[in-house]
Amino acid sequence: MLDLHQTFIQTIDxxxxxxxxxxxxxxxxxxxxxxxxxxxxxxxxxxxxxxCRGESKRFTWLWRVATNTALNWRKQRSRTVPLxxxxxxxxxxxxxxREQLELLNAxxxxxxxxxxxxxxxxxxxxxxxxxxxxxxTTETNVQTRMGRIKEKLKGMEL
Numbered sequence: 001m002l003d004l005h006q007t008f009i010q011t012i013d014x015x016x017x018x019x020x021x022x023x024x025x026x027x028x029x030x031x032x033x034x035x036x037x038x039x040x041x042x043x044x045x046x047x048x049x050x051x052c053r054g055e056s057k058r059f060t061w062l063w064r065v066a067t068n069t070a071l072n073w074r075k076q077r078s079r080t081v082p083l084x085x086x087x088x089x090x091x092x093x094x095x096x097x098r099e100q101l102e103l104l105n106a107x108x109x110x111x112x113x114x115x116x117x118x119x120x121x122x123x124x125x126x127x128x129x130x131x132x133x134x135x136x137t138t139e140t141n142v143q144t145r146m147g148r149i150k151e152k153l154k155g156m157e158l
Contacts, residue, residue, distance in 0.1 A: 026070040
C-alpha cells in the first residue's frame with residue numbers, strides 16, 4: 001500500500017495538466033506567475049491532503065482546491081497588480097481552422113467571467129455531471145446555463 005506522500009505525488013503527476021490549465025487561466029502569459037500559482041496550489045493541496053474526506057472524486061476535490069486557491073491568489077494580486085484579461089482558449093489541436101479559433105475566442109471574451117469559465121470547461125470536454133460537481137451545482141443547472149450561453153453566442157455580433 002502506498003503511503004500518504006507517494007499517493008499525493010502520484011495524484012499531482014496524474015493531474016498535472018489540469019493544474020497547468022488552471023494556472024494558465026488565472027495567471028495568463030507570465031511564466032513566473034504561473035509557476036508561483038502552481039506552487040501555491042500544490043502547497044494548499046498538500047496541507048489539505050489528509051483532510052480530504054472522500055465525499056467526491058479525488059480529482060474533483062483537487063480541482064476545487066486549485067480553483068479556490070487561484071481565485072484567492074488573483075484577488076490578492078488584484079490589490080496591487082491590475083488584472084489581465086483571461087487568456088484566449090487554445091484548442092488548436094481540436095480546431096483545424098485558425099480563423100475559427102480566433103473568432104471563438106473573440107466571442108468568448110464578450111461573455112461574463114463565470115460564463116467564460118463554464119464554457120471553457122465544456123470546451124475542454126468535461127461531462128456535464130463533472131462540471132456540476134466542480135462548480136457545486138446540479139447537472140440541470142449546468143445544462144441550463146450552457147443553453148443560455150449558446151443563445152447569447154448566437155445573438156452576438158462582433
